[in-house]
Amino acid sequence: MEEPILTIVVPCYNEEAVLDETTKRLRTVLLQACRDQLISFRSTILFVDDGSNDRTWEIIDSAAQENQEITGLKLSRNFGHQNALIAGMETARPYSDCVITIDADLQDDVNAIRKFLIKFRNGYDVVYGVRDKRDTDTMFKKNTALLFYKIMERLGVKMVPNHADYRLLSRRVLDEFVNYQEENIFLRGMIPLLGFKSTKVYYNRAERFAGESKYPLKKMLNFAIDGITSFSITPIRMVTYLGGTVAGIGFLIGLYAIIQHVLGHVVTGWTSMIISLWTIGGMQLIAIGVIGEYIGKIFKETKHRPRYIVEKRLLSNESFVTKAL
Ligand code: UDP
Ligand code: MG
Secondary structure, three states: OOOOOEEEEEEEOOOOOOHHHHHHHHHHHHHHHHHOOOOOOOOEEEEEEOOOOOOHHHHHHHHHHHOOOEEEEEEOOOOOHHHHHHHHHHHHHHHOOEEEEOOOOOOOOOOHHHHHHHHHHOOOOEEEEEEOOOOOOOHHHHHHHHHHHHHHHHOOOOOOOOEEEEEEEEHHHHHHHOOOOOOOOOHHHHHHHHOOOEEEEEEOOOOOOOOOOOOOHHHHHHHHHHHHHHHOOHHHHHHHHHHHHHHHHHHHHHHHHHHHHHHOOOOOOHHHHHHHHHHHHHHHHHHHHHHHHHHHHHHHHHHOOOOOOEEEEOOOHHHHHHHHO
């Protein structure tokens, strides 16, 4: 039987500091897996340059010239981590039996790839890489992440806790995935929706090999809000309940005010008035904001803009295959 073709998709945004080491380690793992007949010798590593403004593309370009198993894709500008992943997955789909996505910064243990492949060979279509311990992350990042998983769970979004975007997908899953044409992408929420037989592989998350995180606090917060609002309409439902509750309280206060009026105590109540003015005003603003989030999403979705634009594509696997023949 012919071994399956694997493509490792690596999104890169200003990763010049780590790329040489990443290439080295991924090649080692890939070649070993080939020798062990876990995967075909036609397997490749696909680097996706997400509009970097450092030397990232030059490094990918020269690595591709030196090594047959390395290919590259250059996006026309920075489209964001999730879009870069999709660009890689969609590019790899026609010529791959399975795809593994992994960050460029070597935080995800490359040795888990072997375990992913063994699971795949045993019939799993989705393999999630799950961080065992997060002791290399700061307390802050760990706790905010945990809170995020809790909130998502409460809102009814199925997600694998402590799993980021390190995973294996089979060709079958990718074929279904391309039918999800939404603009607001949150892969961690989307993949479990696809179904198929899935499993987890645990690994220890290391520190970034070099360079800085491309996810500062603001981006993290935006990512979390996007994740929630793309997958759950519970916040809007909560606004409805909130409105109902406030209206109920308002009705009671109205009764109270009428009684006070009848009894002739009209000047009292300044305090309650000021309090309700601000509370209700604040709640209304929050409510409008939440609804606005969803309208914003609808606005984006209706435009059907492309999720990424490819500027350049290096030697593809198809030509690699013919060259190898
Ligand atoms: N990344 C990307 N586009 C972006 C931001 C990040 O392709 O706009 C890539 C980045 O190069 C890395 C991965 O996404 O390979 C994860 O980013 P990072 O390691 O900075 O995130 P963190 O691990 O700090 O959450
Ligand atoms: Mg990282």
